[in-house]
Amino acid sequence: MSSRDVHKEPFTEETITKLEIFEKYVEAWLPVFIYSGFKEIFIYDFFAGTGKDKNNIEGSPLRVINVIEKYTSDIIKSNTVIKLIFNELDLDKVDNLKAIVKEKLEKLDEIKEHIEIEIYREEFNTLFFNIYKSIVNNNSFPRFMFIDQNGIKQVTEEILLKIAELKRTDMIFFISSSYARRFSELESFQKYLKINKESFSESKPFHSHRVVTEYYKSLIPNNKEYYITPFSIKKNANVYGLVFCSSHSYGIEKFLRIGWQLNPNTGDANFNIDEEAIADGNLSLFEEDNIPQKLQLFENKLASAILKGNILTNKDIYSFTFNFGCLPKHANLVVQKLIKEGKIKTIRLTSQKVHKIIEEKIQIEK
Ligand SMILES: C[S@@+](CC[C@H](N)C(=O)[O-])C[C@H]1O[C@@H](n2cnc3c(N)ncnc32)[C@H](O)[C@@H]1O
CATH class of the missing domain: 3.40.50 (Rossmann fold)
Known part of the structure; x- marks a missing residue:
């Protein structure tokens, strides 16, 4: 090639x-x-x-x-x-x-x-x-x-x-x-x-x-x-x-x-780019090891950016997500977790056509 x-x-x-x-x-x-x-x-x-x-x-x-x-x-x-x-x-x-x-x-x-x-x-x-x-x-x-x-x-x-x-x-x-x-x-x-x-x-x-x-x-x-x-x-x-x-x-x-x-593990390669056991179908006894590294890193970075106020709206969440090479469904899981943990207020989300979403400000719980 x-x-x-x-x-x-x-x-x-x-x-x-x-x-x-x-x-x-x-x-x-x-x-x-x-x-x-x-x-x-x-x-x-x-x-x-x-x-x-x-x-x-x-x-x-x-x-x-x-x-x-x-x-x-x-x-x-x-x-x-x-x-x-x-x-x-x-x-x-x-x-x-x-x-x-x-x-x-x-x-x-x-x-x-x-x-x-x-x-x-x-x-x-x-x-x-x-x-x-x-x-x-x-x-x-x-x-x-x-x-x-x-x-x-x-x-x-x-x-x-x-x-x-x-x-x-x-x-x-x-x-x-x-x-x-x-x-x-x-x-x-x-x-x-x-x-x-x-x-x-x-x-x-x-x-x-x-x-x-x-x-x-x-x-x-x-x-x-x-x-x-x-x-x-x-x-x-x-x-x-x-x-x-x-x-x-x-x-x-x-x-x-x-x-x-x-590639359901990283979405960005025709091979096991992060050299992970999970990508070869080997599941670990520890649940956290069964989440691809890229998605773990994404969750940490997105949650931290939201909580630090570096991401201000739902639209920004999805821009951040795309820049990270992830999909709306990955972002939604992270945001729903923050809502469930009482860290942010409920916010409008979408799983597709994010350009059509009505923009809303993220509200951090005091
Ligand atoms: C990787 S191949 C493209 C294959 C093509 N997309 C296909 O599906 O068959 C690259 C092609 O670019 C041509 N090429 C090389 N240098 C070029 C240039 N400077 N300008 C235009 N074409 C060029 C080569 O002759 C070759 O056919």
């Missing part, structure tokens, strides 16, 4: 995990905007590949089209146009992609008029800055960007901040975090990511993708509402991963649900 050419051999299990998470997110994201009545919706696959692997397993561009097909009747009813922007630098791959996409569209007669596809063959960076101005000029349309780079170089600080400035734009990017860890000392590496070697824990190499994601989070100004969360993917001794970015809590809520479905 690093700098190897993924299209010269069958996709690995880990590549398929990556593509499935991407596809599930598009499937959860797209209907939100179809049902809200947006007439144009943009999806960018900046590193689109050939379309399929050697075994005919579909890659990201075809998966996007499959998702669109699932919503055929809604798209027709709402008269939405989905604009797909695919890009691939390699000439043979882009030719193959064009042929495969054409063949796919021919089978989608009913919805053909509602899909517009542009296929580019450009350096990502060049294409991104060329189209950025027109994106800013049409900033109200919903957009989703997939940056399935090889390695680590493409999502620079500048690119992340440019994307974070856009309204209604969610992004998932791939990054080879083990590679970032290994080369973090080199000066040439610092030109792309300014993560120093000390950020990575010697004892926890499998946390590299969490560390890399924290670096990206640190680039966002403190006063900006913006959510970034990782999903680590391990292959042999290396850790890669996806980084999800959104300015809307509903985006991260949807992404986190996908992660927690895949």
Whole structure:
């Protein structure tokens, strides 16, 4: 999954995990905007590949089209146009992609008029800055960007901040975090990511993708509402991963649900990232050991932030929760416990669509 050419051999299990998470997110994201009545919706696959692997397993561009097909009747009813922007630098791959996409569209007669596809063959960076101005000029349309780079170089600080400035734009990017860890000392590496070697824990190499994601989070100004969360993917001794970015809590809520479905202990990895017995199904006699470390830490941090007055409202509880990579149901358990223990007064909670909750102040019991 690093700098190897993924299209010269069958996709690995880990590549398929990556593509499935991407596809599930598009499937959860797209209907939100179809049902809200947006007439144009943009999806960018900046590193689109050939379309399929050697075994005919579909890659990201075809998966996007499959998702669109699932919503055929809604798209027709709402008269939405989905604009797909695919890009691939390699000439043979882009030719193959064009042929495969054409063949796919021919089978989608009913919805053909509602899909517009542009296929580019450009350096990502060049294409991104060329189209950025027109994106800013049409900033109200919903957009989703997939940056399935090889390695680590493409999502620079500048690119992340440019994307974070856009309204209604969610992004998932791939990054080879083990590679970032290994080369973090080199000066040439610092030109792309300014993560120093000390950020990575010697004892926890499998946390590299969490560390890399924290670096990206640190680039966002403190006063900006913006959510970034990782999903680590391990292959042999290396850790890669996806980084999800959104300015809307509903985006991260949807992404986190996908992660927690895949991993009910931490929600952020395709493996036992915290090296816990419970994740391997070994239950302890001591009840507290049967709660994943991440959830124990979450409970301590959330309860303390509430009681110290660092979190002021129910909305803030959920922002804190998403930033921690947890779900509303995890937060609700903590808050209900504080209520039961008489530490705070009853407060309105929700288990989904937290952006719709009526904001209420937390009242600490005297
Ligand atoms: C990991 S693969 C993408 C796989 C694709 N998402 C799929 O599902 O098949 C990365 C792709 O990016 C292409 N690529 C490499 N450098 C690029 C660049 N600077 N700009 C655009 N594409 C690039 C490679 O040829 C390769 O096909």
